[in-house]
Amino acid sequence: MKNNKVFWGDLHSHCNISYGDGKLSHAVHRASKQLDFCTITGHAFWPDISKINHLKSIKNYHLKGFQKLKKKWNKILIDLKKLEKKYIINIFPSYEWHSLEYGDHNVINKNFNFKLISGDNIDKLKKNISKDSFVIPHHIGYGKKQKRYKLGIF
Numbered sequence: 001m002k003n004n005k006v007f008w009g010d011l012h013s014h015c016n017i018s019y020g021d022g023k024l025s026h027a028v029h030r031a032s033k034q035l036d037f038c039t040i041t042g043h044a045f046w047p048d049i050s051k052i053n054h055l056k057s058i059k060n061y062h063l064k065g066f067q068k069l070k071k072k073w074n075k076i077l078i079d080l081k082k083l084e085k086k087y088i089i090n091i092f093p094s095y096e097w098h099s100l101e102y103g104d105h106n107v108i109n110k111n112f113n114f115k116l117i118s119g120d121n122i123d124k125l126k127k128n129i130s131k132d133s134f135v136i137p138h139h140i141g142y143g144k145k146q147k148r149y150k151l152g153i154f
């Protein structure tokens, strides 16, 4: 342990590359002021979104964000690579995969040629993504608690 170094990072940070707020460059700049590494996570997929039969505006909000991310993904990766050098911080490109049944998961990689890849369920997602990626869950699924959506907790 004597020669080990602790690295500080954030593996779940959003900005306006999908449906968040704030510029990508600002997110990286802010992270670089206090962290050794970060991800800037775009919202990308929600394969079971069709199971939501209400909350149409929220559904459309998410779908619009996913389209925005997919349309700009290659440019985002190029920008991240430049920002990594500019702000001297290790950046791990990442995206978020939503699921009512399995919960949300973030797919993270170190490569700037990282592809947006989904799966119909968590097992297919893990099978489909490149083998040098890792997946981090950040909350449980909602699928069996449909009544909670109707109460507006979602």
Ligand SMILES: [Zn+2]
Pocket: 012, 014, 041, 096
């Ligand atoms: Zn998130």
